[in-house]
Amino acid sequence: MIYPIVVYGDPVLKKKARDIEKDELDVKQLSEDMFETMEGASGIGLAAPQIGKSLRMFVVDGRPIEDEDMEDFKKVFINPQILEETGDEWAFEEGCLSIPNIREDVFRNECLTIRYFDENWVEHKETYDGMKARIIQHEYDHIEGILFTDHLSPLKKRMLKGKLQNITKGKMKVDYRVVLPAKK
Numbered sequence: 001m002i003y004p005i006v007v008y009g010d011p012v013l014k015k016k017a018r019d020i021e022k023d024e025l026d027v028k029q030l031s032e033d034m035f036e037t038m039e040g041a042s043g044i045g046l047a048a049p050q051i052g053k054s055l056r057m058f059v060v061d062g063r064p065i066e067d068e069d070m071e072d073f074k075k076v077f078i079n080p081q082i083l084e085e086t087g088d089e090w091a092f093e094e095g096c097l098s099i100p101n102i103r104e105d106v107f108r109n110e111c112l113t114i115r116y117f118d119e120n121w122v123e124h125k126e127t128y129d130g131m132k133a134r135i136i137q138h139e140y141d142h143i144e145g146i147l148f149t150d151h152l153s154p155l156k157k158r159m160l161k162g163k164l165q166n167i168t169k170g171k172m173k174v175d176y177r178v179v180l181p182a183k184k
């Protein structure tokens with residue numbers, strides 16, 4: 001099932017998500033739906049809050065990035081916990097399905113160690129670097145209620161204010177279904 005993607009301005013995107021209990025829901029089905037939703041929107045990562053679910057879960061698929069290192073990088077992360085971030089910070093232009101048509105440089109550490117459960121409830125502790133680490137950090141931010149725009153300077157945020165307001169009003173062009181923030 002393809003979910004509509006929640007866009008900038010919706011409170012679910014700024015809320016810290018809660019852990020998932022083991023038998024609370026069908027995480028295999030939810031992960032399949034999330035992969036299908038992400039692929040339909042040409043994304044490489046999708047967190048549960050982006051489909052309106054305040055749950056600590058995200059999926060990643062780096063295969064669309066044409067790089068040998070990404071060939072096997074399709075994973076489900078449930079109740080993840082970043083244990084350590086190391087290395088120099090490096091800039092890369094990030095975008096987000098929930099903040100369409102805006103891309104900005106974000107600085108992130110080059111390495112991370114993360115503990116998580118996969119869709120079979122098998123626990124993993126792994127270390128990632130480079131683009132894999134960046135994708136995980138971006139999606140992990142979503143379950144912490146942080147958007148990539150939160151990493152920008154105050155000046156950059158002011159410069160984007162109008163574009164972000166347009167997103168909340170639905171004034172954007174995307175080729176996937178979206179859910180706009182509820183009007184107050």
